[in-house]
Amino acid sequence: MIFLSKGYVAFILHAHLPFVRHPEHDDVLEEKWLFEAISETYIPLINVFESLLDEGVDFRVTMSLTPPLLSMLSDPLLQKRYLTYLEKLIELTEKEMERTRNKPEFHRLAEMYHKKYKSDMYIFKDKYHCNLIKAFKAIQNTGKLETIACAATHGFLPLMNTSAESITAQVSIGVNTHEKFFGKKPKGMWLPECGYIPAIEKPLKENGIEYTILESHGIMYANPRPVFGTYAPIVTPNGVVAFGRDVETSKQVWSSKEGYPGDFDYREFYRDIGYDLDYNYIKDYICNDGQRTYTGIKYYSITGKGNDKAPYDPDRAKNKADVHATDFLRNREKQVEYLHGKMDRPPVIVCPYDAELFGHWWYEGPYWLYSLFKKIHHDQAAFKLITLSEYIHENPIMQVSAPCASTWGHKGYNEFWLNDRNDWIYRHLNKAAERMVELADENMFAQGIKRNALNQAARELLLAQSSDWAFIMKAGTMSQYAIKRVNDHISRFSRLYHDIKENSIDERWLKDVEEKDNIFPEIDYRVYCSKKKKVNG
């Protein structure tokens, strides 16, 4: 390959939602997280990638789709419920077009949403037969998108340090799930919340993972000091390649104060008709229990810092996104130019973001990506986009250095997941992990109903370990739901533990729980066997 560019930019999109599936109820508010993300992020991103492909734009992006998200996207019940969600939104936008017919500034927006949801229906139902994973897989197969794995239930690995088996299980189930859905073994793994401790390296290596991504200071504070900072990966003493997040590009996109998404021309997230309109008008389109929720239909721009908001102007917003794409591009050109003069290899600027930023939190985000990738392809030659595997392949000489334990959470370590709002969960999670190892070691050759119970115990533990619950408890939104989830999974696990130990498994109850918490159908509880047991057999 002839290398003319002076450096590279690597975009990583991390797509994740916690596993939320409640067959026991008809209308669950929390299931809407998935439906919103499908309409606001995943379909728009698929549209962006497909448009770029159709237009012959050369781009590269690395993406993780976590096992809980993959499980939900492939679940027939949730697929059916998403269709119902869309049908209601299409109906609502028809009513909105009628309601706003004399207000042109809102009417055109109602029309915009109506067109959008009808398009979503076509893409989801007709084009991809209700399974969007097919779309990502097809894009992966073009070579422009590299998909990487993530831990089984996005468990927060740094606080699992008392159970090596827990970390191993999260990693290996994550890798197996990725292979199941994408048809190939992943080379990289996204660590949940970029949560890294040295103990994670061995399970990564044992499961064939070549690289991961750390928060900036995970690299900058590595020992010995990384000569190239975050602009080249390091290889850890255990042989895992670690890339570091770039500080500059993080702020430009992430920050609600300084970043692009806070621009006054962009759509205001919090002014949604689910809250703005008369209750009797909107009640059929929010939750069955009468609680107001977001519909996704929003008519105002951020406008300014106060509460007065102007009607959203999509053309103005699109122009602003183009301006911001150019701004990002020019800044990267300068950055690469500067770094190129200092390094003996091409720098790589690593830009990881939550996928849901694009479209859900920042409505114009997908278009910004589209505009940016086109500009990168057409308007400059200083740098190219690259996947992380490609960078490793082209630049195999790396510094050996031990990263620093770190996360990309507030203050850079574990505090967001360990504080007075959520610290109570860890005694239960760690005890359950200890017991799962005990059960696995004592029942290495279980069959029949006992095997089913052991597998379900493993599922309950994994679901309890989702980092999302601790995060939500700290963030304070929907914390009752998060508390309930931890309680439910730990109590189910505890019951299974005792039932297995006492050989008194309630088959009907077990079947009910298997139906509710049906993630990882092929799970093998023996992933929790201790090393000692595996060696001794």
Added chain:
Amino acid sequence: MSEVYLQKEGFMPSGYGDSQITLLARDPYWLYAYWELSPESKDAFIRDFGLELWEKSVPALKVTNISKNESFFVRINDFSDSWYINVNDPNCLYVAELGRKVSERFFISIANSNYVSTPGCSVSSNTAAYFINYNDLKNGLAGIKTPNDINISVLKTCQVFDLNFKLSDMAGSSSETLIK
């Protein structure tokens, strides 16, 4: 405390009947310890040392910095089952013991924790740079190269990356940053 469970959703045990202490690292300067003291352990203490010693002693954690061979006590109380512990040293290995403190020099340990390391929080002073060919590593031909001419020039440019890098420059994670 024996564990009790009910055939009911959402019931969490108040305890597991163990005498155990677990240590977690929150950040470079804070640890979190949680523990449980079973009635059997208390009975065993009293049997071995007498009720008077139990009543005269106070519950405490003895926290040891293994890396520096230093320790200190944290006075707790009989109603607490967790504690945030302020430590002085990042990048150190710690262990904690749950026990009874009779005097400054007399501590009776009841349970020992796991080992945990506090993360680092500064750029390393070690500037020795070693490089490896990752392909050799992948193919099982690993050998670490000693610093060579390239490395020397790189070491000179090392200062370029010793920027005014502060953790406060971090943008913070995803939704947490955007949630207003």
